[in-house]
């Protein structure tokens with residue numbers, strides 16, 4: 110489906126269980142950088158089989174979503190809130206993979222009433238270091254000159270576990286290389302300027318699961334351990350045989366972890 114927001118058109122992939130018992134709460138799945146909702150295809154299948162509805166948007170500028178440049182992560186949060194309004198869902202679990210996790214943290218600041226539970230997949234709460242920030246600006250400048258392939262080339266070796274198959278690497282390299290360079294450069298700037306979310310963690314009072322690939326070199330298990338330890342009651346799920354791209358490398362494990370989260374999420378009483 111397509112949802113028109115103030116200055117964007119957001120493409121949302123939706124999956125619904127076809128059996129009457131499929132009344133699990135819907136989940137919102139937010140992809141990472143510079144990817145699309147296709148990241149969640151296999152995870153969504155597992156969640157639907159467990160009775161959940163799934164909403165997986167393409168963030169503005171990525172996949173089939175279009176709009177004015179998103180220079181901050183708040184722009185994405187506003188788009189996602191508009192999507193929830195369009196589908197008539199007041200609140201639900203937000204699941205963010207990597208940059209999608211940064212979007213979920215921004216939603217905790219901007220629209221906490223929309224969040225019933227949190228799934229934080231291969232992500233972290235800290236802001237960029239100065240060095241990382243400078244690296245993002247330099248990369249954004251290179252993307253503007255040479256296109257998204259430079260990001261695809263830089264990220265592909267870091268996305269997957271050592272044992273990942275060549276087909277997976279090729280497919281995702283091609284998808285990243287096809288991303289709109291303007292959206293890629295905007296996302297680099299939005300990530301570089303995101304605030305530190307660690308001060309938020311102690312106040313999170315929603316069911317939370319933190320998922321990480323055991324071989325993630327971009328947001329390693331040590332980040333996930335620190336994240337889970339800082340959120341009251343958070344469950345940590347380490348996924349063996351996965352790198353950063355856990356949702357495509359081990360979708361069944363991720364669907365199981367998120368399905369358990371969905372079952373814990375209860376809408377507030379009317």
Ligand code: MLT
Nearest residue numbers: 141142206207208209327
């Ligand atoms: C992602 O997977 O979304 C990115 O690695 C996030 C980042 O660059 O910080």
